[in-house]
Each structure stands twice: as C-alpha cells, then as structure tokens.
Amino acid sequence: MxxxxxxxxxxxDFPAPQIAYSAxxxxxxxxxxxxxxxxxxxxxxxxxRAGLQLAVALLxxxxxxxxxxxxxxxxxxxxxxxxxxxxxxxxxxxxxxxLGVAAMLLLAERSLESGGGAIVxxxxxxxxxxxxxxxxGTDHLQTEVFPLAMLAIGGMLLFPASNDxxxxxxxxxxxxxxxxxxxxxxxxxxxxxxxxxxxYFLLGAFSSAFFLYGLALLYGYAGTVSLPGIAAAxxxxxxxxxxxxxxxxxxxxxxxxxxxxxxxxxWTPDVYQGAPTPVTALMATGTxxxxxxxxxxxxxxxxxAIRWDWRPLLWVIAIAxxxxxxLLAITQRDVKRMLAYSSVAHAGFILTGVxxxxxxxxxxxxxxxLAYGFTTLAAFGILTLVRDADGxxxxxxxxxxxxxxxxxxxxxxxxxxxxxxxxxxxxxxxxKFAVFSAAADAGAAGLVVVAVVCSAIxxxxxxxxxxxxxxxxxxxxxxxxxxxxxxxxxxxxLGVAVTVVLGVFPSPLLKLADQAALFIR
Amino acid sequence: xxxxxxxxxxAILFTVGAAGFLLRRNAVVVFMCVELMLNxxxxxxxxxxxxxxxxxxxxxxxxxxVVAAAEVVVGLAIIVTIFRTRQSASVDDxxxxxx
Amino acid sequence: xxxxxxxxxxxxxLACCSGVLVVTARNVIHAALWLVVTLGALAACYLLLTADFxxxxxxxxxxxxxxxxxxFAAMLTRAPVGPGxxxxxxxxxxxxxxxxxxGVTLVTLLVQAFRSAYVDLDRVAGTGAGRPIGDALFRxxxxxxxxxxxxxxxxxxxxxxxxRPEIGRR
Numbered sequence: 120m121x122x123x124x125x126x127x128x129x130x131x132d133f134p135a136p137q138i139a140y141s142a143x144x145x146x147x148x149x150x151x152x153x154x155x156x157x158x159x160x161x162x163x164x165x166x167x168r169a170g171l172q173l174a175v176a177l178l179x180x181x182x183x184x185x186x187x188x189x190x191x192x193x194x195x196x197x198x199x200x201x202x203x204x205x206x207x208x209x210x211x212x213x214x215x216x217x218l219g220v221a222a223m224l225l226l227a228e229r230s231l232e233s234g235g236g237a238i239v240x241x242x243x244x245x246x247x248x249x250x251x252x253x254x255x256g257t258d259h260l261q262t263e264v265f266p267l268a269m270l271a272i273g274g275m276l277l278f279p280a281s282n283d284x285x286x287x288x289x290x291x292x293x294x295x296x297x298x299x300x301x302x303x304x305x306x307x308x309x310x311x312x313x314x315x316x317x318x319y320f321l322l323g324a325f326s327s328a329f330f331l332y333g334l335a336l337l338y339g340y341a342g343t344v345s346l347p348g349i350a351a352a353x354x355x356x357x358x359x360x361x362x363x364x365x366x367x368x369x370x371x372x373x374x375x376x377x378x379x380x381x382x383x384x385x386w387t388p389d390v391y392q393g394a395p396t397p398v399t400a401l402m403a404t405g406t407x408x409x410x411x412x413x414x415x416x417x418x419x420x421x422x423x424a425i426r427w428d429w430r431p432l433l434w435v436i437a438i439a440x441x442x443x444x445x446l447l448a449i450t451q452r453d454v455k456r457m458l459a460y461s462s463v464a465h466a467g468f469i470l471t472g473v474x475x476x477x478x479x480x481x482x483x484x485x486x487x488x489l490a491y492g493f494t495t496l497a498a499f500g501i502l503t504l505v506r507d508a509d510g511x512x513x514x515x516x517x518x519x520x521x522x523x524x525x526x527x528x529x530x531x532x533x534x535x536x537x538x539x540x541x542x543x544x545x546x547x548x549x550x551k552f553a554v555f556s557a558a559a560d561a562g563a564a565g566l567v568v569v570a571v572v573c574s575a576i577x578x579x580x581x582x583x584x585x586x587x588x589x590x591x592x593x594x595x596x597x598x599x600x601x602x603x604x605x606x607x608x609x610x611x612x613l614g615v616a617v618t619v620v621l622g623v624f625p626s627p628l629l630k631l632a633d634q635a636a637l638f639i640r
Numbered sequence: 641x642x643x644x645x646x647x648x649x650x651a652i653l654f655t656v657g658a659a660g661f662l663l664r665r666n667a668v669v670v671f672m673c674v675e676l677m678l679n680x681x682x683x684x685x686x687x688x689x690x691x692x693x694x695x696x697x698x699x700x701x702x703x704x705x706v707v708a709a710a711e712v713v714v715g716l717a718i719i720v721t722i723f724r725t726r727q728s729a730s731v732d733d734x735x736x737x738x739x
Numbered sequence: 740x741x742x743x744x745x746x747x748x749x750x751x752x753l754a755c756c757s758g759v760l761v762v763t764a765r766n767v768i769h770a771a772l773w774l775v776v777t778l779g780a781l782a783a784c785y786l787l788l789t790a791d792f793x794x795x796x797x798x799x800x801x802x803x804x805x806x807x808x809x810x811f812a813a814m815l816t817r818a819p820v821g822p823g824x825x826x827x828x829x830x831x832x833x834x835x836x837x838x839x840x841x842g843v844t845l846v847t848l849l850v851q852a853f854r855s856a857y858v859d860l861d862r863v864a865g866t867g868a869g870r871p872i873g874d875a876l877f878r879x880x881x882x883x884x885x886x887x888x889x890x891x892x893x894x895x896x897x898x899x900x901x902x903r904p905e906i907g908r909r
Contacts, residue, residue, distance in 0.1 A: 133874070136881045150889055157896060198882040243904045245724050250904070263900045270893045277886065285700050289883045292707050293890050296714050300897035303718060313722040320718050321670055324711055325661055328677035331704060332654060335681050338697055339647075339688040361848045644849060646784065649751045651845035653758050653777070659838030660762030668767055668813045672774050675805065676758055679781055682797075686790045695875050698793050702872070703880075705800050706887050710894035712805050716812040717898040723816040 139197040142204040144186035145212050146280075149219075149273040152179020156266030172265035173227040179269060180220045183276070187213040194639045196282055200345055203282035203416070206635030207485060211279040211412035214489045218404045219272040221496050221610040225397035225503065226268060229258065230604030237395040237503060238264050239304045239312075246309040264304060267297040268401065275405050279412025282420075284334045284344040284370070287413055291330065291377070294409060295323050298402055305395040307510035315393025322376070322386045330373025336366030346421040347640055353424045367422060367429065374417065377410035380470065381439040384463045388451075391459035396511060399455070400499035403462045404492040411469055411488055415481060418473060420638050426476045433474045434566055440467030441573035449580045455513040457580065458498055461539055464577050465491050471570050472554035475561035482636035483553035486629055490538070490546035490621050497614020498535045504528055504601045512598035518584065520593025525600035529588045531615050536585055538618045540578040546621030553629065646687040654680035667719045671712070678708050747787055754780035767813045771806055778802045792872045 140147060152175050159171050187209050194205045229236040240259035244251040274294025281287035303316030338344050340362040341352035353363065372383065379387040391399045422429055444464025451457040469491070472484035505512050505521065505528070512518075522529035538545035551574060559567045603611060621628060657676030664670050682701040689697025757776040764770040778801045785794035876884060 134878070136878050138882065153889075154892075157892065160896075199879050201880075201882045241904060242721070242901050261900060263896055267893065267897060267900070270889060270896075273889065285703060285880070286883045286886070289703060289707065289886045289890065292710065293886060293893065296710060296890065297893050297897060299714055299718065300901060303721065303901065310722075310725055313718070313725055316718045317667060317722050320715050321661075321667065321674075324671070324674045324715065325658075325677075327707075327711075328654075328657070328674055328681065331678065331681040332684065334700070335684040335688065335697075338685060338700065339691070342692045342694065343696065344700065365844065365848050645747065645751065646788065647849045648846060649754060649784070651842065651849055652755055654845065655838050655842035656755075656758045656762055658841055659834055662834030662837060663762065666767055668809060668816060669761075669764075669770050671812075672761055672770055672809060675774065675801075675809075676761060676777065679778060679801070682793070683781055683784060686785050686788050686793055689790065690788045695871055696879075698790050698872060699875055699880055701790075701793050702796060702876070703883060703887060705796060707890065709800060709805060710890045712808050713894040713898050716808055717901040719812055720815050721901045 136199050139195060142193060142195050142197045143202060145183040146273055146276045148182040148186055149179050149269055149276060152176055153266045153269035153273060156269055160263055160266065168262040169260055172262050176223050176265050176269055177220065180216050180223065184213060184216045187216060196639060201283050201286045202280050203639050204280060205639035206637050207412060207415060207481065208280040210485050210632060210635040211408060212276045214408050214492055215272060215275045215405050218492045218496055221613050222397060222401040223268065224606040224610040225400055225500050226264065228604050228606040231503065231601055236260055237306055237397050239306045239309065242304050261304060264301060267301055271297040272405060275409035278409045279416060282346050288330060288334060294406065299323060301398045302390060302394040311393045315390045318386055319390040326373045326376035329369045333366045333369030336362050340366055349421040350424060353422065374410060374414045378407055378414065378466045379463050380436055380466050381443045387463055388456045388459040392455045396499055396503045400496045403499060404496045408488045408492050415473060415484060416638060419481065420640055430474055430476060433470055437467050437470035437474055437566060438569050440470060441570055445573045445577040452515050453513050454515055454518060455502055462495060468551060468554060468570060471558045471566055474563055474566060475557040477557060477561050478636050479557035480561060482633040483557040485636060486553050486632040487550035490550040493614045493617040494535050494538045494546060497611050500607060500611050500614065501528060501532045504603055505598050506601050507598040517598050519587050519591040522589035524593050528600050531611060533585045534615055535618060536581040540581040541574050544622045546618045549621060549625040643687050643691050646683060650680040650683040671715055675708065678704055743787055750780045750783050771810050771813060775802050775806050792869050
C-alpha cells in the first residue's frame, strides 16, 4: 500500500502526457469560442448578446478554418494516440467548419419573425401561456443557442478525428447532446419542436447504447479500443471472430443512426421537420458529414483488413437506404419532409463510396460530403424564406407558382434541387460520378446500377417541385417570399455558389480530396 | 471461476433494457431502460478488463457513467419541458409528427 | 464452486429479476426503486471483479445521483404514483422480436466465445483501486477527460435553457 506523499513528489513521478495542441487547434478554437459564448451569456447585457454571440461564434469558426488551412498536409497522431490529424480528418473538419459558418448565419438571421428569428424567445415559457404571448411580438431570443451550436460543432470536429473508440463515443455525445436540446427551440409550432427533441433524444440514447455495447465487445476482442490496435488484432488469425463481427455490427448501428441510413432512419423526417430550420440545416449537413468521417475512419483504419466481410453488409444497407429514401420522398406532401428523405437517400449514395473501400472511394466520399453539405444547407435556408401567417409554409401545394412570384428564390431553389438530383454542371453530378465510378472500379458494378436507378427515381421528385414552382399558377392565398436579410443571403449565396462552381470547375477540389484521402494508421 | 457468467448476465440485462425501451411508453421509464442497457455495457467492460488484465475497461466504464450523467440531465430537462406543455409523459402522445 | 461463485450467482439472479421488474413494473416509482436494486447488485459484481473504484462510483453516481434525478423527473411529470394502466405501448410483438433476436445472438455468441475461458479472480493487489485508475486516467485518457468536461458544460447550459426563465427578465 502506498504511503502518503507530498504533492511535489507526486508531480515528479507523474510524467505529463504529450498533447500537440497545435494539431488540435481547430477544435481548440471552436471549444474556446463556445466557452467565451457561455461567459458572454453570463455577463453581457441582453441587448448586446445576440450580436456579440454571433461575432464570437464566427470568429471561432473562421479561426478554426484558418487552423485547418495551416495544418493542411499534417499527418500526426497525438494526445496519447487518441486523435489522428490526417488528410480525411482535416478535409471533414474544414467542411464542417464552413458549413458551420453558413448554419450560424442562418441561425442569426433576425429579419424574419418581427426581429426574433427562428429560435424561441424563451424556451422555459410554456407554449400558450401569458408569459409566452408577452414575448411573441418582441425581439427576444434564446441566445444560449449560439454556444450550444458551437459545442455541437466542436464535437463534429472531434468525431472524425478520433483514433480510439472511447474518444469517438465522447465526441459523439458532445455533438449530440446540444443538438437534442436545440431541436426543441423552434419559435413557431413549439409542441412539434419539443416532440422532435424527445424523439431524437430517446432514440439517440438508445443508439448510443448499441454503439457502446459494440465498443465493449471489440474491447473484449482486441484488448484495446484504439483503432490501429483493433486493426492489428484483426490481422492475427485468432479465435473469437464472433465477438469481432457482433461488436462491429453493434458499433455500426450507432454510426448508421447518426447518418440516418435505413433501417435506422425513421427519426429523420420527424426530427428534421420539428426542429427549427437553421438547426435542421446544421443536423442534416454537419452531423452527417462528421458521422461519415467517423464511419470511414472506423471501416478503413480499424477494419480495413476484413473489408471482404463488411462490404456485403454495407452493400445491402446502401441499397436499402437509397431505395427507401427515394421512394418515400416521392410520397411526401411537405417540402421539409421531402428534403429529409432526400438526405436519407443521399446517405445511401455516399455509402456506395464507402463500399468501394479504396482510395478513390474515400476521395469520392469526401468530395460528395462537401458538395451535398452546401447544397442541402442552402436548400433548408430557402425553406426559411417561404412563409405564411403560421411561419414557414412547407406544404408542397403552397409552393405552386412560386417561380412567377419570386423568380430569384425559386431559381436558386431549382439549381439546388437539380444538384441534389445529380444533373450535369452541378456539384451533385460530379459527386455522384466520383463515388459511382470508384464503386464500379472496386467491383461493385451491381450496386452502381441500383444507385443509378435510385438517382433517376430521386430526380423525379426533385424535378416535380421545379415544375410545380415554374409551370403552375400561383394560388391566390399562397405564401409570401420574405426578402432575405444579409445573413441568410450570405449563407444562400455561399451554398449556391459552391454548388455551381463545383459543377463547372470540380477539378481543384477533386484533386484536393484525392490528396487528402489517406488515413494515418 | 469462469468470467463468462458475468458476460451472460450483461447480455441478459442489455436485452431486458432493449425490450423495455421498445415496450414501455412512459418517457421516464423508457429512459430507465436505456440506463439499464448502459449498465450492462459497464459490466461487460469491467469483466473484459479483468479477463485482459488491463485497466482500460474500468476507465471506459467510468466515462460511460459520466456520459450517462450528462445524458440524464439533458433528457430529463427535455422530458419535463414537454410535460409542462402537454401535461403527460407518455411517448405515444408524441405523435403530432406521425403521418 | 467457491464462495465467490455462490455470491455471484445470488447477485446475478437479483440483478436479472430486478432488471425485469424495472421493465415490467406498473408504477414508475417502483421501476426507479427496482433500478436502484439492479445498480446495487451490479456494484457488488464490480467488487467481485476487483474493480473497487468503479463499484463505488457506481454507488455514488448511479444509485446516488442519477436515480434521484429520475425520481425527480417522475414526480415533476406527475407520473401516476398508483399503478398506471397505460404504461405499455402497442408494439409488443415487434419489441419481443427485436429483443429476442438481440438476446439470443449475444448469449450464443458469448457462450461459444468464452466457454473455456478461466480467470483467477483472487485479488491482485492494487488493480482497480483509485491510484492506478487515476494514473491511467490522467496519462492515457487525458483528452477524453477534458472533452467530458465540455460535455458536462453543454448539459448544464442546456438544462438551464430549457427550464429556467431568464433571470431578471421583468
């Protein structure tokens, strides 16, 4: 038994762990900004908060982007093996940060809703109570949403860079918990929004438990939770393969839940519909990009040696995801739910790149994630503009004739829909071409045929909306299109510009993705 | 002794928790079922730590408890909020979103 | 058959039965109290596995703090303190199917993986005590530890946002 020691003596025999904070600088910037945001919340006067919070958040995100730029080309494992800073991690982090800037701008837009924005004035008031009615017409805003969003984005940065499953799990929770809360903060239709939060929270906690059981079984199999350690264990022909495959399967359940792949997609339309639209935009893009980054790392780094075993499983899931997403999107009568099912279908398309399990597949997936992210974010941004007396008018029929009434907004939405459908000269086409050709080269030709058929089905419902907007008479009592404020305009312009530029000049980014597509092992 | 029995116990508890999650409709009870599942995971981790002769499993179990504590705070805040709106904690009442 | 085996058998039976009761209890408060029993039995299992520190954290955090929070929630949501009839949802067959599948898979898997495993559970000095755990926590797991603090901050801010009206609003 140890005897009591003095503090300096303890410090002397405790070597400090090595952490290269420079390699972690994007995360440090974002978490730092989140902490400053919490302090702003505590000490700044209410009037000044919204502006200050946005400034702090944007500074943190842009600082993070700068740090990612400076780190480009780094290949380093740090923090006692817990974090891997390499090409795919930095590419995903850069994407998440850029999407975070746009989502933060949408979140900060206050020209709508009589100066309030999309977020509830005060979450603690009961909907329908006198307290709430007193706040409805005011420009009150629950400004804590900014630090919460920053914490979520920080988790999204850490998730794809985690080199061991424990850190990956903690990062998963850091990105999820603030999002569960933010789902419940919509200004209008608060009951729907709170129900979305409950649903997302309970199902999210359930899927985390599966992720953890998978982690525990893999720990039992490999004796470690570090991804390279698991990879080393899979290469030794040992017994207990059952533990390996069951662990991998349960881990996959948790990850597939976050990317909303079939059969773990059923929460997606409900939660996306109920959450405030800027939060939906962040969930549909940032979470999905980060979760795919983590999924790619798990499959390529830890289970690269047994890819012949997991590829058939992902084949089936990719096909089911594409088919279910595309077919159910056709039946939707609500634009927000349609976009939610579209995000399910796109998860399937990106999975075809994961199935390839080659460098080209990785590069294609990275490119697709970026292209999909900006297009989807801008599409949700446009939803915030089409409004009637009850807030956002998301019913499909009320969008009829929008092109005559407001050609700019409808035109932008048409470009985004064409990109989501994968029409040439948009980023969607380039992305689909990249992942499909990688999958075909890797011997998954059958999967590519299914993917192309699903793309055609999906194109039908995207084009249907365009036809509805441009070739139908507007209804007399249809929704109005709000003039976007400066923040929304900036976010939409960014999204549309990336969509078009990546369609016309994709080669620089394709080259960048190709250079980045090498995991450190 | 054979450590396998501890693993059987954890598998059974995990299954019971998962069944309860799907079966019950009171949000608080549903959440208790998740806690049961997390505890099953912890038992697995500690047992494997013992089998492998390393400490990692115990430390992961410790992290699971920290995360569970954070989750319970957030979850109960959400459940209490929606209860104030609806005066009910039944999951099946969460159905405005069902089409 | 050693004393430890007998003790484990009793604890395992207790944990299983109380776990089933958590899931089937007609009364929310009873479910929470059965959860305490399950957690306590598991804490004793950790002691048998020589994980002393985890066992006491289990008692303090899980049984002490988390269950108390759950009880608060049950009372704040005015859960029926008497037996409630509407506690089961309609999807009984689906639940049975999924749970049965999971259970059968896991148990068969573990049986075939660990049929012949054997570990000497006699105490090895120091494993699972506070000191080696603290050492490993702040040496190998220091980054997850730091990130966990961020997680707790997020939970704190979030819970306040959802439930506390702004201070000094009027």
